[in-house]
Amino acid sequence: MSELTVSAAIEARRSIRTFTDAPVPDADLTAIVTLAGRAPSAWNVQPWRYVAVRDPAIKARLMGAAYGQAQVGAAPVLLVVYSDMVGALEVLPEAAHPGMPQAARDGMVAQVRGIFGGMPPAMAEGWGNAQSYISIGFLLLAAQSHGYATSPMLGFDAAAVKEILGLPANATVPALVAMGVAAEDGFPTHRFPVDRILRTV
Template identity: 30%
Template sequence: MNAKSDISPDSVSSTTLEEFRKVVRSRRSVRRFTDEPVPDEVLSDCLELAMLAPNSSNLQPWEFFVVRTPDLKAKLAEACLGQNAAKTAPVLVAVVARPDTWRQHSRMALEQWPEEQMPGIVKKYYSKIAPIHYNQGPFGVLGVAKKAAGLVVGLSRPVPRGPYSVNEMKVWATKSTALAAENLMLALRAHGYDSCPMEGFDECRVRRLLSVPRKGLVTMIVAIGKRSEKGVYNRQYRFDSRELVHYL
């Protein structure tokens, strides 16, 4: 899949805003789906849009495992604790964070730069800065050293605080991957399809079924399809924004 060309900000209009509002407000976590298949071109386009999500240093620390074959899908639904969304969806997508691909993707960023001339700052970042910033070293020793240096330098000026450990790299990758999952679900809604992001699953079984790489983190499994008549269980509500949004 190749990303489509950039769209000018000038093309965004009030009509676009209203359509986006409809997409966001009509997206629901659907628990039951019809057996109508999801066309390949729709699924492909939604995954392509998912991969356009903002992500740290454009290192794209994610992978998507698309499950459509009935036997494997049934086993994956069982690993999802038999949830109705998993059992009835025609497609299941495991969204996997990859905290371990930063080195390979740094090289790919240099090799696949889309313009003829690469800015010097970009080349320096991927060839020199990223290999230090994300590298934790054997047994995390380099991460500890970077943290100590950050504490000292941070006394006099702002410095990036991490990631300083393997666990912090997991958080780093998961944050970007979650953004991609949201893009995926909104893209599906824009196409007229629905989804349900699931965190309730047996990760050991999921990893084994899908041959997820050892350091990959199954962030969520997204059920995909057309919502059935009783696919949405309850009314949507959110807490009062005054409790959660702070204007300073």
């Protein structure tokens, strides 16, 4: 199947909560998450991390943490997206662009670590969570482009999700994303007209 253009993926995407038995091969999963990882972030911090859950027993536990939302258990792949600012700041030297002179890279790393180090942890966590939604947007469109439907979710107990997967204590969980081949059409897209959301001055 040929990949959809960005515009076609945006037009076709809608939340899908039932899936066929068709698997999501590792090659497709890797390609989709690679594209999600191409999202931009301030200072290129890239705090998002993905756990792809295929194990039915773990999906069943996560479904419990998501208040029984059936798509969590039913999707061939359940992506748990989390933001790890502590881990991201540790590997920040790798995120500094190799095209920059070394002194500029070192300066950027020191500056960014200083900014976040002087911030209440909850503020840094909120910042990382916001950056991670950019990656989630890329993920939804990348999946659609590769022929997979998704259901992004915020309806879950983040502490329980973190405990089930052993995520770092500082992690935030901006979304669970169920992914697979659609077994339903979903609701037709219903959005405000552009003049509600755009003003040119």
